[in-house]
Each structure stands twice: as structure tokens, then as C-alpha cells.
Amino acid sequence: MKMYLFILSLFFCSIMHAQTTITGSVTDSNNLPIPGANVKVSGDNAGTVTDMDGKFSLTATRKPPFTIEVSSVGFGVKKVDVQSENQKIAVKLTDEENKLDEIVVSASRTPERVIESPVTIERMGLQQIKNTTAASYYDGLENLKEVHFNTSSLSFKSINTRGFATVANTRFMQLVDGMDNSSPALNFVLGNLIGVSELDVANVELLPGASSALYGANAFNGILFMNSKSPFTNEGISTYIKYGQTRQNVAGTNDYWDFGMRAAKAFTKHFAAKANFTYLRGTEWIADDRNSVTDGGIGHGVNQNYDGLNLYGDEVTTFINNVGQVSRTGYREKDLTDNKIESVKADFSLHFKPWANDFEIILQSKIGTGNTIYQGANRYALKNFYMNQNKLEVKGKNFFARVYMTTEDAGDSYDMRFAGWNVNALSKSNTNWFTDYATAFQLSSAILGLNANGASNYARAFADTNMSPGLNLTPNTNPLNPSEPRNARFEPGSTQFNNALKTVTANPDLTQGAKFIDHSEIYHSDVNYNFKDIIKFAEIQLGGSARQYVMNSEGTIFTDYDGPIKYNEFGVYGQLTKKFLEERLKFTGSVRYDKSRNFDGFFSPRVSFVYSAGADKRHNFRASYQTGFRNPTTQDQYIGLDLGPFALIGSAPDNLTRFTEIRQNNVNGVTISAQGQEILGADQVTLSGVNAYQNSYTLSSVQAFDAARNSGQTIAASAALLEKATIGLVKPERVQAFELGYRTIVNNDLSVDISGYYNIYNDFLNQARVYTPYYGDANDTSAGSQAVAAINNKDRRVYQIYTNSRTEVKSKGFGVGLSKKVYKDFELGANYNFAEFEFDQSKDPSFIAGFNTPKHRVKASLGNDKLFKNFGFNVNVRWNTEYLWESSFADGMVPENTVLDAQINYAIPKIKSVLKVGANNLGGKDYIQVIGAGQIGRLYFVSLTINP
Structure with a gap:
């Protein structure tokens, strides 16, 4: 027995001595980490995968020398000889680009190939960012399958997928390095105004459709993930500068400037830091739609109750006996704002790796400020607004925990409709103006013999100017306030007008002013742990989040008259992933429970299957069922806003x-x-x-x-x-989403992605x-x-x-995406999307769906990154059918349009630079995406990017 134990102990000792642990990292040609790369010992079963930072630790059952093989989808296989136990392995894989083989994380919160994703997912990597034909990578997202843009401003564009969205898109989430990018008070994303610089963006992932099972409330119609580069793997100083011109029929030709700089340094293997700064300046796509919201012709000359879409002040109207309905003379939007946009973004982060593994502590701060225009119930000029996000995150190979806060300040922002109303009121009260109008109308008709149209024009001229040729009228005095001035209408650009506008836009009382105050905040925390290294039979994840809203408008927007209003919500979730049938069938099941203070708790399940067919598992079929929900926004619950003709009251x-x-x-x-x-x-x-x-x-x-x-x-x-x-009382709206899809790669150069969905919405949030x-x-x-x-x-x-709404709303759609190398390095891509909805109007006659999505969309691209030495180019074209736009601001048909974008780039290796010349809406006419917003013109630009 003793001899047996002795021999057994020698056997185990030999095994222990034979084990070798090696560590290393895997990056791509741009020195970016490759998560999920396979690392295995040649001729052995030992193997592992890289973590989110591209790092790995591999234990082999043999002593060096031996060879390891490193591979990842979308890259070629590389073999590395291991000569010693202490050898540090650094592997750089060569791209073998195939978009369906790229690694994504967002679909299941774990690294996986796009082709094996359980749901539809779109991705923009560094190569796509470099080749985008748009003026910025964020604008370039419009060329992705399923993406539909709603453009409110040159610098404020709202992303939507699968319908039911306006510019104020509360049904779509945007996460920047894990932080929700939504405004605390407005509850929707302000485009890329506090996003990621294109110098710092590592990749962008887009999940169309519901994703509440993993990401909670408001992951309703889609999520955009923007992830930045690590200063440990991407060091140095890089910069870009762009100059261009915008051309629009209304605004004319104007300069466009965009500048950015990034600095990153790994001071030691334990500490790194980075900083980013960007500045953009340009002239707005001016909104100048004169179509009347009321019945009748365009202009007060033919319609005494004229209410122009982009004229403000003419919404004030009254009925005058023997005259009819009459509106005041309004001001054009372009007179109520300077139409200059500006965006300033900066972010700073400190990164600590206290140990020789993937454990990392990140401190990050992001700020954004500037001027832009957005459209909600009215048109709003955001002036000197400010938004700040601060984050502390701890993450490792299989976990992360983060806390962050978002604060905002509306600055000098104001409502342009109220600006027009109250500038008018400063010159002459509504009572006095309509009295003057009625008096002049009656007398000009009786004494001068003018017909109704002539009398209405005469009366308007008198009420606006206090001048009455032929009648010698003088303006009436206000019996309630005889000292009230009876000024003529302030002409745009005059000293009186400018002073009145300044007074109105500084006053937060909307009965007299137009300014809105906002100092709202969000406090949020997230945690997630993946048990894959502990539990072997399946991959199990657990996580949760908690959030507090703090509404602080000083009683100007919310009913926070006596101090800020606070309320909390939280959620917890779990997910299990397991492969069957020789790892051909992947099952993913997850469920999340969420609870908000004012609403009952809610479960959101998701179940999906992915089956990989074919000898090389290149034919992937997927099916999923998932639910989504959207909590009523802070405004849905706590707004209390007197808008004059009516008031908004939240439903908490x-x-x-x-x-x-x-x-x-x-x-x-x-x-x-x-x-x-x-x-x-x-x-x-x-x-x-x-x-x-x-x-x-x-x-x-x-x-x-x-x-x-x-x-x-x-x-x-x-x-x-x-x-x-x-x-x-308002409650969360819900959606059940069914999706089928198929992805494949044919002959290593043709990618096919087909998907279809069917959504059932209940308790649709409505006004x-x-x-x-x-x-x-x-x-x-x-x-x-x-x-x-x-x-x-x-x-x-x-x-x-x-x-x-009491009605059930249903939507359905499908999409097809193709990408193929057509000749040498020329790549042709095309995608098509179909979308429509249905509901029974008789069950809720007042319900307005606001689908706001074209029924048919086609996008195509042709590019060659290696056209000839150091030259590359790309061309994108987009087409959509006309569609109905419905919103609280305006309704109407958005016409069919075709948009062509193009760029050509030249690499200058000696200075590590890329020169790009591009054009958006090349040769096209001005077009709209949002009824009431400015028409989108043309943008021509040239940029120089210098990388370290």
C-alpha cells in the first residue's frame, strides 16, 4: 500500500511539474484587443479564449518548447512558438474581413461571433469608421441596415429602429462605455452631443428591437452601444481637423468646422490615462416651412387665421364677431434664433490595473456643451446647455460593477413658440391687438368700402403698425391698464425686437417668457457576473441595476415647486446559455424583473435558439421571443406646465x-x-x-x-x-417581439443576413x-x-x-443584407427593409400611432480600401418611400427621397495621416426627415486625421 501511494504521488508530481502557464495578449492590425479569440496548444486539448481586453492565461500539460495557435473569426490563424514558461506572448492577427464573423458583446453580454448572435445586430468597426462617407462616424450609422434617422438639426440626429419614434425618441437607448446617454429631464438621447470622439471610438454595436431582458426599462425599440479605446492598448496623440461648407436653399452657403484631439498614455503597466476634446461649429439647417397648420391659404394676405408651421406667435387666435377667426402676425423661426450650432465635448479617464491580470479600475468624466435645436411638442433652441457624466467602474475577466451620475443644465435654452408669442405681447397685449384689428376691420369696411379680404389686410396693418391711412384711427387704450404701451409690432432685427427677445428668453414664466430651467440628475449603478469559470455545464450570468431620478426645474417644467422630486427604480436579471448537438444548437434564456416606485413590478423574459448547419457551421438559423417595456418618462409622470391655451399634467x-x-x-x-x-x-x-x-x-x-x-x-x-x-393613470407600455433570422457566409466572400420580426404592443403610451x-x-x-x-x-x-391607449398595436417587418467582394478588393453591399403597422382605430379614436417610418428602404454601398497605392474610396446611396409623420408638433407626409454620399481618402504613411474629401447629399435637392424641421442640404468637407 505504501509503495502504491509513493508511486501515485510521483505520478501527480510529474503532472504538476509538467504543467506550464503562459499569458499574453491578442490584438488586431490597429493594436486593438480582440476579445473571444481562441488560443490552443497545437496537438493538444488545452485551450482558452481572450477576455474583453484581448488578454489570456493558458495552462498547458507539457513543458516548452511547443506551439500555440491563435485564431478569431474575421482574422487569419497565427502560430507562435513558446520557448519558455516566462515568455510573454503578444500576438497580432491579420484581418480576413468578414462582417458576419466579427466579435460582438452586446447581444448576450458576452463575446460571441455576429453570425452566432441570437438576435439581429449591426456593427461598425474601425475600418467602417475610417471609410464612412458621412462627415462623422455617428452620421454614418444611417447607412446601417434597420437604422432610420430623424434629423432635427445639423448637430442633433435621432436614431430609430423598427418604428414609433420622433426626434424625442424615448423608445431608444444609447450606452457610451456602459453609461446611459439620455437627458435626465427629457429622457431621450441628444444625438452624439455627449458621445464619443471618432478618434477614441473602438466600435459601435446596434441592437434593433426590444432588449429589456438584459438592459431593462426603455430598451424598447433598440440600443446603440459606443465603446471607446483603452489607453493601455492605444497610446499616443492623435488629431483631426475638418473644414467644409453647408449649402441649403434657405440658409445659403456657410462654413463648417470640426476639430478633435486625443491623448493617451500607459505610464506603467498598472496605470494609464487618456483625454479627448472635440469642437464643432456650423450653421443650422434653417426651418422655414410656411405651410399653414390651419385651413386656408398660405400667408395672412389670403388667410386671416394663418398659422405658419415655422412661424411663432400666429398660434394666438380669437373669434371676432362679423369677422371670423383671426390670428396674430407671427415671427419666423430664423428671426428668433441666430441659427448657429456649436458643440464642445471633452472627456478624461484614469485607468488602474493593480495586479498582473485583467482587473481594472476606471474613473471617467464626460462633458458636453453647446448650441443646437431640437423638436418636441415645440421647437426648442438649446443655448449653452451643459451635460456631465462621471463614472467609477471596476471590471475583470468575468464581471463588471459601475456607478455613474448624469447632470444637466439647460443654460440659456428657450422655447421658440413662446418666444414668438411673448415678443408680440411685449409690443401689444393680445386684447389690445385684437381690439385694434376689430375696430379697423369694421371701419375700413363701412367707410372705405373694402371687401372682407381688403378689410382684413387693412386691419392687420393697423394692428401691427398703428397706422391707418384714410381713417385717421388711433389705437384704443386698455381700460384695465391705460398706461400699457401700444407699440407697433417689433420688426425682426430692430433694437426693440432684439431687446424684447432678450427679455423674453431670460424669463422662465411662460406666460411672459420662453426660458426653461433644468438642473435634473440621474444616479445609476450596474453590476454583472459571469460564472463561466466556476460553473461548467452552461454559461450563467447574473446582474442588476438601480437608478434614481432627481427632477429639478424650479417649478418651470415639473411640479417641483417646493424642491426637487426624486423617485427610484431597480432591476435584476439572470441568463443561461448552453450549446447542444455537438455545439451546433445554442440556447439562450434570460429573465429580468424591474420595479419603479409608481408602478407594479414587471418580468421581461427572452428565449432564443441559434442552430449552426453545414459542415463548417456557416449556415446559422435563429429564432427568438423577447419582451420589452418602457416606463413612463419623468415628464409623463411629473410635468406640470402651463402652455397658455392648454396645460400639460403628468400622471403620477x-x-x-x-x-x-x-x-x-x-x-x-x-x-x-x-x-x-x-x-x-x-x-x-x-x-x-x-x-x-x-x-x-x-x-x-x-x-x-x-x-x-x-x-x-x-x-x-x-x-x-x-x-x-x-x-x-399612466403605466408602462409593453411589447412582445418575435424574430426569425438566417446568416451565412458563402465562398468566404458573400455575406447574407436575413431577418423578420413581428411585434405586439400593449398599453401604448399616449397623450x-x-x-x-x-x-x-x-x-x-x-x-x-x-x-x-x-x-x-x-x-x-x-x-x-x-x-x-386601449388599442393593441402590431408591427411587422423584414430586412435583407448582402455584402460581396465583386472584383479584387471592391466590396459591394446592399440592404432592404420593409416595415408597417396596424391597429383598430375604432377602439381608441384619439390614438395617434406616430409610426414615422418608411414602408420601404434601400441602401447600397460600393467601396475599395485599396483602390491603388494609398488610395481608397466609398460611395453610399439611400432611398426611401414617402411616409406619414405624426407628432405633437406637426403632422404631414415626408416625401420619397434619394441621398448619395461619397468620399475618397489618401493615406500618407510618412506622417501617419489620412486625407479625406467627401460630400453628403451629393447633387441632391434639399429634403426633410421631420415635418417642421429644416430641410437637409448638402455638406462638402475635407479632413486630415493624424494618428500616433
Whole structure:
């Protein structure tokens, strides 16, 4: 027995002495780490894969010398001789580009090949970033399959996938180095205004469709991941400078400048740092749509109630007896802002690796500031806005934990519609203006004999200028305030106009001003652990997140009159991945539970299968079912904003009592009922959100009531048309997403990607307008009720409230993407997307879907990175059918358009530089993507990029 134990101990000792552990890293030709690369010992079963930083540790069962083989999809295989145990291995793989073989992380939170992803995924790597035909890599994302852009400004572009989005796209997430890029108050992404510099971006991954199972609330219609370079693997100073010109029919020809610099240094193997700075300046795509929102022709010369789409102030309108509906003269958008855009971004990070492994601590700070325009319910000029993100992250081979905060300051930003309204009011109050108009109309018609059109033009000229040729009229004085000035309309560009605009845009009271205040914040934490090195039968991940919103608008946007409003939400998730059938079938199952303070908890499951067929596993079929949800935004819950003609009230339970306002009755002291009966009432009433949500009539029924009364119908007949609004408090909207797909690579040069989806939406977040009577019970629609009397006497208030649609909405679509080497190094790519939706309007007549997506889209590209020595080029073309645009600002048809972009680049090896000349919308006409935004013109640019 002793002899047996002795021999056994020698055997184990021999094994222990035979083991060799080697470490190293794997990078590509650009010195970027390659995660998920396979490292194995030739002729042996020993092997491992690289981590997220391209590093590996391999234990072999033999002593050196021996050979290891390193491989990764999209790269050639490389063999390295290992001569000693202490040998440090550094492997650089040569590209064998095939987009479906690239490694991605976002689809399953673990490295995997694109071809094996369980869901549709698009990726832009360094080569695609270099070859983009757009002025920036972010703009170049528009050429990816499934991506649809909504352009509100030259510097503010909103990404959307699979429909149902406006510029303020709260259904799409954007993560920059793991941080949610959304505005804390607005709850949507501000383009790339606080994103990643193109000098620092390592790759971009896009997941179309729902992804709540892994990424939680608001991962509803898609997620964009932008990942930056590590200073440990990408050192040195790099810079770029771009100069170009924008050309638009309205704005003319203007200069365009873009500059960026990156500095990174690994001071030791344990400490590295980097810094980025970018600056962009240009002239806006000026919005100048003069089409009328109201019925009638374009311009007050033919339509006295004209309301131009990009004119503000002419929304103020009233009915004048014997004249009709009349609107004030508005100001053009281009007069209410200087139309200059500016973007300044900077970020700094410190990276610590205290041990000789992949454990890393990152401290990061990002700031963004500047001027731009975005479109929501109105058009907003963001002036000197500021946004800041600070992060602490700890990560390793199989885990990460991060905390970050996002803060913002609206700066000098303002609402251009209110700017137009209140500049007008500073020159002459609405009461006085309409009084002057009515007086001049009646007298010019009676004395001068002008027809209705001539009298309306004469009256407008008098109300605007205080001049009345032929009548010698003088403006009336205001009996309530005789000292009120009766100025003529301030002409754009005049000293009076400029002073008035400055006054209005500095005042946050929207009854007099246009400025909005915002100092809101988000505090967020994420954690994830992958047990693959502990649990062997399957790959299991657990994770979670927690978030706190802090709304701080000083009562100008939210109902935070008595201090900031705070609320929390959290989520936890788990995922299991396992391969079957000789690793041909990959199963992924995950589930997440989320809870927000104002809503019930919600489970989001996802199940997917990927089957790899063929001898080389190149035919990959995938099927998935997943759910998504979107929590109501901070505005959906806590807004309390008086917009003049109506007010916005959020739907959080405590917000209904937080919001109150005092309204003046049309009849003081006593209210006269519709039947002539006197009802004792007060001069003023106090209304709250409770009245709006629980004691209101639907907009359509009040409109029907008014039409009936105007046609002479009795109060009883008219009252029978009133319908009480039954509005439920807002809750999360949900989507169930089914997807099928197929990916393959044919003859190593043809990539095929086909996908189809079917989505079912429930509890679609929606807005509705209701009429709240100043007095009475809306349940009582009898002819003698106080509520009916209030509606009839115009003692009523319009509220826009937030709720969920009762109808079920469905959408479906499919896409095909092809990429092939057609001749030598020429690569041809093409993709097609189809998308449509359906719902039963009769179940919710007031529901507006806002699909805002073309039914058919085609994109194509042709490029050659090695056209001839040091030269490369790329051409992109995009086409889409016309589509209906619906939003709270404006509705209309977006025309069919075709856009051609092109670039040619020249490498200068001696100075490690690339010179690029490009053009966007080459030879095309101005076109729009958003009704109400400026038409997109042409951009020509030349850039020089210098790399270390």
C-alpha cells in the first residue's frame, strides 16, 4: 500500500511539474484587443479564449518548447512558438474581413461571433469608421441596415429602429462605455452631443428591437452601444481637423468646422490615462416651412387665421364677431434664433490595473456643451446647455460593477413658440391687438368700402403698425391698464425686437417668457457576473441595476415647486446559455424583473435558439421571443406646465394633487346656466390634476357640442353629445417581439443576413386632450347641469394628459443584407427593409400611432480600401418611400427621397495621416426627415486625421 501511494504521488508530481502557464495578449492590425479569440496548444486539448481586453492565461500539460495557435473569426490563424514558461506572448492577427464573423458583446453580454448572435445586430468597426462617407462616424450609422434617422438639426440626429419614434425618441437607448446617454429631464438621447470622439471610438454595436431582458426599462425599440479605446492598448496623440461648407436653399452657403484631439498614455503597466476634446461649429439647417397648420391659404394676405408651421406667435387666435377667426402676425423661426450650432465635448479617464491580470479600475468624466435645436411638442433652441457624466467602474475577466451620475443644465435654452408669442405681447397685449384689428376691420369696411379680404389686410396693418391711412384711427387704450404701451409690432432685427427677445428668453414664466430651467440628475449603478469559470455545464450570468431620478426645474417644467422630486427604480436579471448537438444548437434564456416606485413590478423574459448547419457551421438559423417595456418618462409622470391655451399634467398619483392653478370665470359672481338659470359661483376657481383626470370631457365630444350649439341646436340635444373622459393613470407600455433570422457566409466572400420580426404592443403610451369644466360634475350631462353650463359658457380648461391607449398595436417587418467582394478588393453591399403597422382605430379614436417610418428602404454601398497605392474610396446611396409623420408638433407626409454620399481618402504613411474629401447629399435637392424641421442640404468637407 505504501509503495502504491509513493508511486501515485510521483505520478501527480510529474503532472504538476509538467504543467506550464503562459499569458499574453491578442490584438488586431490597429493594436486593438480582440476579445473571444481562441488560443490552443497545437496537438493538444488545452485551450482558452481572450477576455474583453484581448488578454489570456493558458495552462498547458507539457513543458516548452511547443506551439500555440491563435485564431478569431474575421482574422487569419497565427502560430507562435513558446520557448519558455516566462515568455510573454503578444500576438497580432491579420484581418480576413468578414462582417458576419466579427466579435460582438452586446447581444448576450458576452463575446460571441455576429453570425452566432441570437438576435439581429449591426456593427461598425474601425475600418467602417475610417471609410464612412458621412462627415462623422455617428452620421454614418444611417447607412446601417434597420437604422432610420430623424434629423432635427445639423448637430442633433435621432436614431430609430423598427418604428414609433420622433426626434424625442424615448423608445431608444444609447450606452457610451456602459453609461446611459439620455437627458435626465427629457429622457431621450441628444444625438452624439455627449458621445464619443471618432478618434477614441473602438466600435459601435446596434441592437434593433426590444432588449429589456438584459438592459431593462426603455430598451424598447433598440440600443446603440459606443465603446471607446483603452489607453493601455492605444497610446499616443492623435488629431483631426475638418473644414467644409453647408449649402441649403434657405440658409445659403456657410462654413463648417470640426476639430478633435486625443491623448493617451500607459505610464506603467498598472496605470494609464487618456483625454479627448472635440469642437464643432456650423450653421443650422434653417426651418422655414410656411405651410399653414390651419385651413386656408398660405400667408395672412389670403388667410386671416394663418398659422405658419415655422412661424411663432400666429398660434394666438380669437373669434371676432362679423369677422371670423383671426390670428396674430407671427415671427419666423430664423428671426428668433441666430441659427448657429456649436458643440464642445471633452472627456478624461484614469485607468488602474493593480495586479498582473485583467482587473481594472476606471474613473471617467464626460462633458458636453453647446448650441443646437431640437423638436418636441415645440421647437426648442438649446443655448449653452451643459451635460456631465462621471463614472467609477471596476471590471475583470468575468464581471463588471459601475456607478455613474448624469447632470444637466439647460443654460440659456428657450422655447421658440413662446418666444414668438411673448415678443408680440411685449409690443401689444393680445386684447389690445385684437381690439385694434376689430375696430379697423369694421371701419375700413363701412367707410372705405373694402371687401372682407381688403378689410382684413387693412386691419392687420393697423394692428401691427398703428397706422391707418384714410381713417385717421388711433389705437384704443386698455381700460384695465391705460398706461400699457401700444407699440407697433417689433420688426425682426430692430433694437426693440432684439431687446424684447432678450427679455423674453431670460424669463422662465411662460406666460411672459420662453426660458426653461433644468438642473435634473440621474444616479445609476450596474453590476454583472459571469460564472463561466466556476460553473461548467452552461454559461450563467447574473446582474442588476438601480437608478434614481432627481427632477429639478424650479417649478418651470415639473411640479417641483417646493424642491426637487426624486423617485427610484431597480432591476435584476439572470441568463443561461448552453450549446447542444455537438455545439451546433445554442440556447439562450434570460429573465429580468424591474420595479419603479409608481408602478407594479414587471418580468421581461427572452428565449432564443441559434442552430449552426453545414459542415463548417456557416449556415446559422435563429429564432427568438423577447419582451420589452418602457416606463413612463419623468415628464409623463411629473410635468406640470402651463402652455397658455392648454396645460400639460403628468400622471403620477402624487402629481395630480401637486398641480394646481387658478382660473377666472367668464361670468363673475354668478354663472348663468345654459337655460338662463342663475348659479351662484365664485369669480375664480382652483383646478388641480384631479379635475383633469377625473372630471373632464373628451376633446372630440366638446368639439361636437360646440358645433351643435353653433348650428342652433338646443342645449339638451348638444349636451347629449358630451362624453366623460375615462382616463387611467399612466403605466408602462409593453411589447412582445418575435424574430426569425438566417446568416451565412458563402465562398468566404458573400455575406447574407436575413431577418423578420413581428411585434405586439400593449398599453401604448399616449397623450390626450380633455376639457375640464370649472364647476359641476362631468358625470351629469343633463341640460340643466352645472358642468354643461360651464362648457357652454366657455368656463372650461384644456389639459393635455398622459395615459395609455386601449388599442393593441402590431408591427411587422423584414430586412435583407448582402455584402460581396465583386472584383479584387471592391466590396459591394446592399440592404432592404420593409416595415408597417396596424391597429383598430375604432377602439381608441384619439390614438395617434406616430409610426414615422418608411414602408420601404434601400441602401447600397460600393467601396475599395485599396483602390491603388494609398488610395481608397466609398460611395453610399439611400432611398426611401414617402411616409406619414405624426407628432405633437406637426403632422404631414415626408416625401420619397434619394441621398448619395461619397468620399475618397489618401493615406500618407510618412506622417501617419489620412486625407479625406467627401460630400453628403451629393447633387441632391434639399429634403426633410421631420415635418417642421429644416430641410437637409448638402455638406462638402475635407479632413486630415493624424494618428500616433
